[in-house]
Structures are given as C-alpha cells and as structure tokens.
Amino acid sequence: MTTPLELQSLAIDIAREAGALAARRRREGVRIAATKSALADIVTDADREVENLIRARLATERPGDGFLGEESDASASGSGITWVVDPIDGTVNYAYGIPAYAVSIAAVSGPATPAEWSALAGAVFNPAVDELFTAARGEGAELRSAIEGDRRLQVAEPSAAGALIATGFGYDPATHAGDLARLQTVMPLARDIRRIGAASLDLTGVAAGRIDAYYERGLHPWDHAAGALIVEESGGRVGGYAGERPSRTMTIAAAPEFFERLTDVVSA
Incomplete structure (x- = not known):
C-alpha cells in the first residue's frame, strides 16, 4: 500500500518540474489563450501545457489513479487515489509578472469532492522565489525555501494588535x-x-x-x-x-x- 510520504515525494518531484516549465514559459512571454468564468478570468497557454506535463507524469508513475485538474477533463480513480491539480494558481499574477503564483498538487483518497475526501499529501511550489511548501498526512508540514532555508511549519495565533x-x-x-x-x-x-x-x-x-x-x-x-x-x-x-x-x-x-x-x- 502506498504511504502518504511516498505520495508526497512524487508530488514534490512533479511540482518542481512543472514549476520550472511555468517559470521558463513566463520568461519567454505569456500568451492569453482564453477567458473562463468572466472576461478577467484568464487561462494562458502555459496553464494548459503545465497541466499536461503533470497529468502525463502521473499517468506514467501511477496509471490507476484519478485526476481532477483545472484545465482538463477529470478521470475516475481505479486505485482510490485522485490527484487534484492547479497547474498555475494565480494566473493573473503570472500573466502580469507578479511573483506570486504556484503549482499546487494534492493526492486525496475517497470520492473526488472536498466534502468527502481525505487529503494524503500535497505540494505547493512557487518557482518565482523557489519556495516549496509540502505536507503528508500525519507527518507535519515543511517549507523548503531558497530565501529562508528549510523549516517545519507552524501556524500563528494573532497578537493583541489584531x-x-x-x-x-x-x-x-x-x-x-x-x-x-x-x-x-x-x-x-x-x-x-x-x-x-x-x-x-x-x-x-x-x-x-x-x-x-x-x-x-x-x-x-x-x-x-x-x-x-x-x-x-x-x-x-x-x-x-x-x-x-x-x-x-x-x-x-x-x-x-x-x-x-x-x-x-x-x-x-
């Protein structure tokens, strides 16, 4: 049986590869491919290309798993595991050159709906600043950062200032x-x-x-x-x-x- 740590390792590997592609396409110039829910809600050629890369890697590494992504049709899981993917979260930032966008990849078990699934592993990678946030169920979360170095993550309660x-x-x-x-x-x-x-x-x-x-x-x-x-x-x-x-x-x-x-x- 595949462990959350094994799924995490794959999510990290693919997120880094996908992020490198997104960053490369950003340097080459961004082309708006279409709009979605509204005129301001855009998708770029890079969104689609990055999702295709992620989907192809997962199909090779874990062919029985399902897939739920922003830019392509969902596929059902035969293994009980589904990968939930945003190839470039923050597409408007990405298009404008604002360095706040990320590749987001999660592995979940159960039905592919947030109300019913259990998330097992996740990776969020911002290639613009070389920061990777990652977690596996029951193993804690960590940041791997070119700026801060590596550290375990811990939420903070607000101060008296609000x-x-x-x-x-x-x-x-x-x-x-x-x-x-x-x-x-x-x-x-x-x-x-x-x-x-x-x-x-x-x-x-x-x-x-x-x-x-x-x-x-x-x-x-x-x-x-x-x-x-x-x-x-x-x-x-x-x-x-x-x-x-x-x-x-x-x-x-x-x-x-x-x-x-x-x-x-x-x-x-």
Whole structure:
C-alpha cells in the first residue's frame, strides 16, 4: 500500500518540474489563450501545457489513479487515489509578472469532492522565489525555501494588535458587493488585510505563520486541496461556514482559536 510520504515525494518531484516549465514559459512571454468564468478570468497557454506535463507524469508513475485538474477533463480513480491539480494558481499574477503564483498538487483518497475526501499529501511550489511548501498526512508540514532555508511549519495565533488576514474576490462583478460587505464585518478582527491573488499561497502563508488567517468565497477544489492539508499539518484548522468542510461557498483557514472567531464573523 502506498504511504502518504511516498505520495508526497512524487508530488514534490512533479511540482518542481512543472514549476520550472511555468517559470521558463513566463520568461519567454505569456500568451492569453482564453477567458473562463468572466472576461478577467484568464487561462494562458502555459496553464494548459503545465497541466499536461503533470497529468502525463502521473499517468506514467501511477496509471490507476484519478485526476481532477483545472484545465482538463477529470478521470475516475481505479486505485482510490485522485490527484487534484492547479497547474498555475494565480494566473493573473503570472500573466502580469507578479511573483506570486504556484503549482499546487494534492493526492486525496475517497470520492473526488472536498466534502468527502481525505487529503494524503500535497505540494505547493512557487518557482518565482523557489519556495516549496509540502505536507503528508500525519507527518507535519515543511517549507523548503531558497530565501529562508528549510523549516517545519507552524501556524500563528494573532497578537493583541489584531490578525493579519488574507482574502480574495471573485471575477464576477455581481459578487463584489457581497464580498466587500463581508470584509467590513471582518475588519474589526483585523490588524490589516492582504490580497495576494493565489489561494494556495494564502493557505501556505497561514501554515507558515506569515499571515494569521485566510477566508475566501468561490474556491474550486484544486485551489485548496494541497494548501488545506499543509495548514492542518501545521496545527491549523480549515473549514467553511460553521461546521462545514471547505467549499465553493466558503473556505476559512487559521490557527485553532482564531479560526472559531473568524468563522463566527464570516458566517453571520
């Protein structure tokens, strides 16, 4: 039986290879291939090429596993393991040359839906700054960084000054008023707000103690599959509205005590 550590090792290897390809294509110049849910919601040729690379590597290494990715059709699992992949999380950052984008790869067991799966291993790699965040179920989480070196990850509870909270906003203009109204209810808890533009890096920022909490409406499974496991293995909690799992409706991540406070406010 394959262990979470073995799945983690494969996720790391493929994430690094895929990240190198994404960075190379960024240097060569980015071409917008299409829009998705809205005019501002873009996909580049590199998104598709990177996902094809990841999918091909996984098909070679683990042909019985399922696949759920942002840019291609899902495939069912014959092994009980599904790989949940965002080839370039933060595509708008990537297109603009902002060095906050990442390859996100997770291996999950059970049905390929966040409400039912159990994440086993994950890797989030930002090639622009050579930082890899990774975790395996029951083994903790770590950062391998060209800037900071290697360290175990641990979430942080906010200080008396308030919480540094990250969030995001959807591409549909019809949702912006609701998102801004929710932000107003959160502000009394906040020291300040960060808007990074890549859910995987928001989540790993919580895991690393770089931000205290993160919440966002509208995430897809591939946006949070790896990052949520990394937060949990760093001692944090990830959920949705009160008592729910992360979903399109809401995703919240924080250290345990502040998680409860933020969830109460966001769910009100």
